[in-house]
Amino acid sequence: MNTKYIDLIDQSFHFPQDEFKLEDKSLQFHGIDLMKLIAQYGAPLKFTYLPKISDNIQRAKGWFEDAFAKHNYKGNYNYCYCTKSSHFKHVLDEALKNNIHIETSSAFDIDIVKHLKAEGKISKDTYILSNGFKREKYINNIADLINEGHHNCIPIIDNYEELDLLAQEIDGKFKVGVRIASEEEPKFEFYTSRLGIGYKNIVPFYKNQIQGNDQVELKMLHFFINTGIRDNAYYWNELTKCLKVYTALKKVCPTLDSLNIGGGFPIKNSLAFDFDYAYIIDEIVNQIKIVCQEEDVEVPHIFTEFGSFTVGESGGAIYQVLYQKQQNDREKWNMINSSFITTLPDTWAINKRFIMLPINRWHDTYERVLLGGLTCDSDDYYNSEQHVNAIYLPKYNKDKPLYIGFFNTGAYQETIGGFGGLQHCLIPAPKHILLQRDYNGKLESRIFAEQQKSEDLLNILGYGDLEIHEKTLILSETMDELT
CATH class of the missing domain: 3.20.20.10 (Alanine racemase)
Incomplete structure (x- = not known):
């Protein structure tokens, strides 16, 4: 029987596609080895593949040039x-x-x-x-x-x-x-x-x-x-x-x-x-x-x-499945190590769907699941794909980490999510990586923003001056004693 995840994709779509292919049993996006990216930077992770921006602009210019000529x-x-x-x-x-x-x-x-x-x-x-x-x-x-x-x-x-x-x-x-x-x-x-x-x-x-x-x-x-x-x-x-x-x-x-x-x-x-x-x-x-x-x-x-056409297809987000919760005889919840509300707010606000695919374990058997985020909000979930009305992923195995990617997320998500600011339930914004190619086509990467730290959020909330307040209080008490 064809029970592997790769079989499901082969039966449902034309695959590989221009931007997606398998190499060494893991997913590549525009020739980027995503497992190597995870090994280098960890997950959760957001990235921007800059060449896709120029590619889409030139595609549109070409279409208009052809239409004008015709x-x-x-x-x-x-x-x-x-x-x-x-x-x-x-x-x-x-x-x-x-x-x-x-x-x-x-x-x-x-x-x-x-x-x-x-x-x-x-x-x-x-x-x-x-x-x-x-x-x-x-x-x-x-x-x-x-x-x-x-x-x-x-x-x-x-x-x-x-x-x-x-x-x-x-x-x-x-x-x-x-x-x-x-x-x-x-x-x-x-x-x-x-x-x-x-x-x-x-x-x-x-x-x-x-x-x-x-x-x-x-x-x-x-x-x-x-x-x-x-x-x-x-x-x-x-x-x-x-x-x-x-x-x-x-x-x-x-x-x-x-x-x-x-x-x-x-x-x-x-x-x-x-x-x-x-x-x-x-x-x-x-x-x-x-x-x-x-x-x-x-x-x-x-x-x-x-706008979205220019930058949307340049973005992606990668998460790790932390744990699976079997809530009843039918619903299995795969919990990711981030939040959909904070990192992909359009999935929550306007029910927008992005391309979602596993990064690894394509040759394992699959199961139907729901995806849940880390916040305590009941709306922090992602539970359907437009093409199949369900989410299918390689079966959860606590001894075999599973990574999943959301692709073409480059438009609006950072600004709607309040980049650099407070996140719902104080879930930190993930690390953000910029990907570019040099003149020889070699992939280059650099960190645009590190994952938020506790101090970043506490400063926004007004707790950053706590140490100063404590020192002021001690000094005030000392002066009272002296006088």
Whole structure:
């Protein structure tokens, strides 16, 4: 009988795959020997494989280049990285090797932009698209950037008040974009996105606040839907409505020349993942050209803001199964040496699923299990895989350590989890490793952050000054005795 874990995978999926293969009976990820990584750094462990960031950027650029050539599309394509997916310096440094632009979401994002400019990583020609609801600090930081001569900083107007707030702080002329408040899917709790300005109000907004205003130049229409880019009727319907707004606006606004279709490309979350990126991009470009030709307007330059797609598939997390609890005749709980709530918060917050595979023991027999984290919270678990509606792992054996990996976890998990701060039940954040390849393709690794220590958490909680307080108390008592 085929009862080994490797048999289960072979029967369920095409394996090996581009990023996953077995070598010496253990799992490799992009050619990285994960058991050697564990031997060197231990577990739990988080890692970022930086070359995957550049790889995905170049893939997307290639797909757009092919679509532009096929349809004889006359506009330009600009790839923007959505920084909120991961603000880390090593991520931005890798992404910016690929001649890309940046989308920001908050005031402190602009401070990161200033650091990157000071280091020569970006220039005044780099597009800085500033999204989000803007209050005083964000407005001031955007204005500072534009006043310093960054002519390609384009704030995306989210509400009717922002334009006046920007105009008060910016010296001279500046460019803006306008975000469309798209309609949400019917299953949503609300009908229209809270972000942006409604479809029907875009042209009136331009005529009332921008047309005839010598200080402001409208350059971009911004379109994004919460569910991201998908090949379904909802997405294509919303894109068509967006293009109707674009062509209507273009006819009264000659300076408008760019369409930002946002982000939202899915990333691989299962060995059965199948998404035809090239087809989707080809059809988007085709639809834009068709509508513009029908309305007799020039095609726009196309911008995208890929966040998760850029960085998501570069990340991974590795845990060790510490113990198995048989809670009843059917449920076996494999307890990991970390917490899902703290290290992979999306699994708990929005029921997101990542690729989960054992690192070793692929040639052992398997069993159905649930995975539990170390916190005392009943929600700290991971109990299903999208492709099989269950978790199967090599059978627990206390004498044969089992390591498991979660892959493509590189977007949002650190920022949502509060990197460097308090963790639920004071479970320490694991060690974080950066992986890169040199010019000869040799793998290099370095520690980005050590596992949190008790002192780190106690300092945040205010207990770090305990020794100082004790010394002060002793000194005070001594002075009282002397007097």
